Amino acid sequence: MTKRLWAHADEIGFLTLSPTSKSRHYDNWTGDPSVGGVLTRFLDPGQVRLYIKDAVMKRYARARREDPxxxxxxxxxxxxxxxxxxxxxxxxxxxxxxxxxxxxxxxxxxxxxxxxxxxxxxxxxxxxxxxxxxxxxxxxxxxxxxxxxxxxxxxxxxxxxxxxxx
Missing domain, CATH: 2.60.40 (Immunoglobulin-like)
Known part of the structure; x- marks a missing residue:
């Protein structure tokens, strides 16, 4: 799932999006059965969006920015x-x-x-x-x-x- 989100983030130029646009994508991913739906098996539904934002996408941003x-x-x-x-x-x-x-x-x-x-x-x-x-x-x-x-x-x-x- 992380690879899928990262690939999508690359496609949409995630690092250049406004905070409002990023928020919309977090909401979409949270509501997506193949992303948020899978994560709700392991996390409280209220924590899914936070996990995507602070774990998955924070690692994405760090990985992209550290590439020399x-x-x-x-x-x-x-x-x-x-x-x-x-x-x-x-x-x-x-x-x-x-x-x-x-x-x-x-x-x-x-x-x-x-x-x-x-x-x-x-x-x-x-x-x-x-x-x-x-x-x-x-x-x-x-x-x-x-x-x-x-x-x-x-x-x-x-x-x-x-x-x-x-």
Whole structure:
């Protein structure tokens, strides 16, 4: 069932949906006999929606966001990279060539940019190579809104900043 929900979430672009749209999908899945109906055999009916939201879909979001290909591709880094260190909160990598790359949601841009800077500063020979900001379609779709973020990246010495809509 988890695979089925995750596949459907991929099809609908679940990570980019508004909270209202996500809520509608949780309700649909809860009422679906092949999802909610199965789960009610093991859970109290009132707990099914919460389980789908906080267990199944939270793992989905984490799994999709931690995939380094999502960040490395926009930065032009080949997928045959070697990793020296992996970071979480926000996600990031120290690559064998010394590049530090971090990624996260655009609304967490300060955290992502500072993580690139701090991780490069801590590592010997490391360079603040790239930051990828995802889910940038809303508030950060306008050039003027992105300008402050791009200026901060430049001042922190981050070589590349990329915006990803999804």
């Amino acid at each position: 290909r999502m960040a490395l591709s926009p930065l032009g880094i080949p997928l045959n990279f070697q990793v020296l260190r992996t970071y979480i909160k926000p996600h990031g990598l120290l690559l064998a060539d010394g590049k530090v790359v971090c990624w996260g949601r655009a609304n967490s841009w300060k955290l992502v940019l500072l993580a690139v800077h701090e991780r490069a500063f801590e590592g010997r020979g490391a360079v603040a190579y790239g930051a990828v900001l995802t889910q940038a379609a809303g508030h950060f779709s306008d050039k003027e809104d992105r300008a402050v973020v791009e200026d901060a990246a430049t001042k922190l010495g981050i070589q590349q900043l990329r915006w990803v809509l999804t």
